[in-house]
Amino acid sequence: MAASFDEMNGRGDGLRAPYRAFAEWLGIQKIDTLALKTTEAEALFRRSGITFAVYGDEDTSERLIPFDILPRIIAAAEWRRLEAGIEQRVKALNAFMYDIYHRQEILKAGRIPEELIVQNDAFVPEMIGVDPPRGIYSHIIGIDIVRTGEDDFMVLEDNTRTPSGVSYMLENRETMLHLFPDLFSRNRVRPVENYADCLLKTLESVAPANLNSDPVIAVLTPGPFNSAYFEHSFLADQMGVELVEGHDLVVIDGELRMKTTEGLKRVDVLYRRVDDDFLDPLVFRPDSMLGIPGVFDAYRSGRVTIVNAPGAGIADDKAIYSYIPEIIEFYTGRSPILANVETYNCREDDDLKYVLEHLPELVVKEVHGSGGYGMLVGPASTKEQIEAFRAKLKANPSNYIAQPTLALSTCPTLCNGLVAPRHLDLRPFVLVGDQVRLVPGGLTRVALKQGSLVVNSSQGGGTKDTWVLQD
Amino acid sequence: MLGRAASDLYWLSRYVERAENMARLIEVGYRIVLLPRAGEGFHQEWQSTLESAGCLAGYTARHGALDTTKVIDYMLFDTSNGSSIATCLAHARQNGRAQRTALTREMWESLNSAWLEFSAIKPGSVTSNSLPELLDWIRSRSALYRGSMLNTILRNDTYYFSQIGTFIERADSTSRILDVKYYHLLPSTEMVGSGADNHQWTSILRSVSAHRSYRWVFKDSYRPWKIAEYLILNRQMPRSLRSCYDELTVALNDLGSLYGQRHSCHATAEATRDLLMESEIKKIFQAGLHEFVQDCIGRNNQLGCEISQAYHFNG
Numbered sequence: 001m002a003a004s005f006d007e008m009n010g011r012g013d014g015l016r017a018p019y020r021a022f023a024e025w026l027g028i029q030k031i032d033t034l035a036l037k038t039t040e041a042e043a044l045f046r047r048s049g050i051t052f053a054v055y056g057d058e059d060t061s062e063r064l065i066p067f068d069i070l071p072r073i074i075a076a077a078e079w080r081r082l083e084a085g086i087e088q089r090v091k092a093l094n095a096f097m098y099d100i101y102h103r104q105e106i107l108k109a110g111r112i113p114e115e116l117i118v119q120n121d122a123f124v125p126e127m128i129g130v131d132p133p134r135g136i137y138s139h140i141i142g143i144d145i146v147r148t149g150e151d152d153f154m155v156l157e158d159n160t161r162t163p164s165g166v167s168y169m170l171e172n173r174e175t176m177l178h179l180f181p182d183l184f185s186r187n188r189v190r191p192v193e194n195y196a197d198c199l200l201k202t203l204e205s206v207a208p209a210n211l212n213s214d215p216v217i218a219v220l221t222p223g224p225f226n227s228a229y230f231e232h233s234f235l236a237d238q239m240g241v242e243l244v245e246g247h248d249l250v251v252i253d254g255e256l257r258m259k260t261t262e263g264l265k266r267v268d269v270l271y272r273r274v275d276d277d278f279l280d281p282l283v284f285r286p287d288s289m290l291g292i293p294g295v296f297d298a299y300r301s302g303r304v305t306i307v308n309a310p311g312a313g314i315a316d317d318k319a320i321y322s323y324i325p326e327i328i329e330f331y332t333g334r335s336p337i338l339a340n341v342e343t344y345n346c347r348e349d350d351d352l353k354y355v356l357e358h359l360p361e362l363v364v365k366e367v368h369g370s371g372g373y374g375m376l377v378g379p380a381s382t383k384e385q386i387e388a389f390r391a392k393l394k395a396n397p398s399n400y401i402a403q404p405t406l407a408l409s410t411c412p413t414l415c416n417g418l419v420a421p422r423h424l425d426l427r428p429f430v431l432v433g434d435q436v437r438l439v440p441g442g443l444t445r446v447a448l449k450q451g452s453l454v455v456n457s458s459q460g461g462g463t464k465d466t467w468v469l470q471d
Numbered sequence: 472m473l474g475r476a477a478s479d480l481y482w483l484s485r486y487v488e489r490a491e492n493m494a495r496l497i498e499v500g501y502r503i504v505l506l507p508r509a510g511e512g513f514h515q516e517w518q519s520t521l522e523s524a525g526c527l528a529g530y531t532a533r534h535g536a537l538d539t540t541k542v543i544d545y546m547l548f549d550t551s552n553g554s555s556i557a558t559c560l561a562h563a564r565q566n567g568r569a570q571r572t573a574l575t576r577e578m579w580e581s582l583n584s585a586w587l588e589f590s591a592i593k594p595g596s597v598t599s600n601s602l603p604e605l606l607d608w609i610r611s612r613s614a615l616y617r618g619s620m621l622n623t624i625l626r627n628d629t630y631y632f633s634q635i636g637t638f639i640e641r642a643d644s645t646s647r648i649l650d651v652k653y654y655h656l657l658p659s660t661e662m663v664g665s666g667a668d669n670h671q672w673t674s675i676l677r678s679v680s681a682h683r684s685y686r687w688v689f690k691d692s693y694r695p696w697k698i699a700e701y702l703i704l705n706r707q708m709p710r711s712l713r714s715c716y717d718e719l720t721v722a723l724n725d726l727g728s729l730y731g732q733r734h735s736c737h738a739t740a741e742a743t744r745d746l747l748m749e750s751e752i753k754k755i756f757q758a759g760l761h762e763f764v765q766d767c768i769g770r771n772n773q774l775g776c777e778i779s780q781a782y783h784f785n786g
Contacts, residue, residue, distance in 0.1 A: 233571035
């Protein structure tokens with residue numbers, strides 16, 4: 001694996017332009033002051049309750065995601081390219097979903113194997129023929145982007161179900177503005193604070209047609225014990241809409257209604273942060289305590305809009321991922337602006353053979369896994385771990401995909417009193433409604449352990465503020 | 472607003488108010504126990520304190536005999552006690568977290584930091600010297616929360632339900648303190664000239680932070696019927712039943728106009744407010760203070776139930 005590209009210093013060939021003003025500032029900071037500011041940031045996060053729960057970790061039911069005070073900076077021109085690539089991608093993903101839940105042209109054209117769709121758990125047959133407002137299935141998408149060189153941005157993953165992390169993007173910025181106001185006077189950083197406004201406009205734009213009043217919007221959460229509860233309440237608050245749980249809702253006369261202090265009140269758009277499986281016990285999991293019986297029927301008959309739509313997970317399935325360049329070409333007629341990471345589908349014999357021969361170099365992921373669980377990072381694993389994984393892989397090849405281990409870019413990060421390079425990725429949050437809206441920024445996740453490539457917060461990763469500079 | 476949200480806000484206010492009342496009760500009980508001539512009297516004092524706090528039965532089941540350290544621990548830290556300060560703060564914070572969207576940042580932060588700081592205290596580390604400071608701190612946190620609420624919240628249903636919770640809890644607390652200690656207030660037990668130094672009486676006033684304001688209002692030494700009058704009927708005294716019901720009727724009426732609908736709870740609150748407005752302390756004593764206060768406690772509970780039904784607290 002070659003040395004990584006550094007966001008600030010490139011490949012050791014001098015300071016990169018977007019970091020110029022920042023590096024000057026960093027040069028005159030005392031390390032003690034920075035450590036103190038880190039403590040201050042933690043106190044701010046804890047006080048405002050920005051905590052998340054780690055599953056299977058009972059002692060620390062509310063933990064902070066470590067926050068690194070050194071920002072990640074993106075130049076205006078770089079962002080323009082990302083923006084164009086992201087917009088192209090989310091339009092294609094939605095067109096793809098409309099197609100596979102309707103005429104399935106892409107399958108008929110033989111561009112994607114049919115069984116990959118119809119036998120996929122993420123494909124929801126109940127959605128066939130359903131017409132969501134504006135034909136949009138995934139309204140809120142988090143695109144995970146990695147960088148390996150000056151011009152090499154790649155999409156590692158699309159999150160088209162219920163992506164989370166946007167509250168960290170917003171709170172990280174608030175915290176930075178509070179801690180380092182002078183830094184923002186030296187750099188022209190584009191604001192992100194209008195995200196909630198964009199989200200609200202997006203949700204309103206997909207309300208059922210023919211409403212005789214302003215659409216009523218609600219955010220559906222599994223409840224305070226969910227790991228992303230803070231974000232659910234944060235977004236509801238920022239938009240000024242109700243935060244509801246399943247038992248606050250009921251379907252009566254084909255309408256979704258919430259139980260308010262003034263009796264039942266109609267809900268037009270439900271921004272749900274519960275998984276498909278738990279949405280409606282009548283259609284999906286009958287044992288779900290989080291969902292609302294009958295909501296799927298109300299949705300199908302166009303009386304309420306569910307955001308993101310049930311079945312939207314088909315577009316971020318890891319088995320579909322390697323076909324996304326084809327999908328983009330098929331629906332937009334253009335080649336992808338943002339590349340995919342090379343991917344081996346272990347369900348295919350040739351790919352499996354290659355993967356088994358190269359396990360120590362590859363990253364192998366479960367098709368349906370997320371959060372960094374159940375994956376093998378070849379170069380960072382012991383022989384025993386690799387052999388154990390090999391057995392699992394052989395037993396059920398179609399459950400896995402593999403990718404080369406990428407030399408993710410690094411960025412200066414404060415670690416134990418030193419500024420040192422750490423690997424990171426980027427998740428911008430894009431909104432699809434009457435138009436595509438993208439706030440300039442995103443969530444930068446950083447692996448805090450030296451050399452580690454796993455940035456997931458559930459695996460000890462941290463976050464940084466993400467700056468997109470103005471021209 | 473969701474019925475569940477209204478319920479959470481109502482209970483959030485009740486728990487914050489309850490934590491403050493608990494702190495005051497412990498403080499008063501402890502003062503009396505410290506008196507040189509308290510002697511065996513401390514039993515009676517802790518008993519009435521626990522009774523006022525509504526947790527005598529729970530304490531007895533857990534610890535049996537009365538013991539100063541155990542009583543204080545039970546009222547401060549014991550999470551098996553549904554009214555301990557630890558429980559109140561945990562419930563308040565839990566309700567606040569569930570309704571994070573309804574709270575302003577100031578409200579949430581004061582609530583959250585109170586809970587975080589209190590959770591960090593080790594029960595064994597509280598000494599008789601640090602106890603007063605801790606109790607002061609609890610009262611100041613409750614004041615900070617309420618101050619944040621009054622200063623930052625929109626005057627809509629969020630505010631009204633918060634107000635209602637506070638004053639239902641306060642009316643309940645003041646009534647209980649009166650009821651438990653009522654026999655000390657019976658004029659028949661008063662001996663001429665002994666009024667000024669009766670610790671039981673001052674303790675009642677201290678329990679509601681009114682031992683100094685009493686002087687300003689009555690310009691007289693402590694008299695049993697005046698203490699009772701002060702706590703029940705005085706409209707200036709912010710913890711009197713009359714005050715609580717003035718606030719309750721205002722909040723309920725504003726809520727009624729906001730929603731354009733009145734319920735049985737509106738009539739119930741007004742009837743109690745009218746009773747408190749029209750009663751005279753002399754007649755109350757003639758008919759029986761205990762009976763009167765019991766009636767108030769019953770009315771207050773009834774009002775709580777009617778509010779929870781009218782506004783769909785349970786969906």
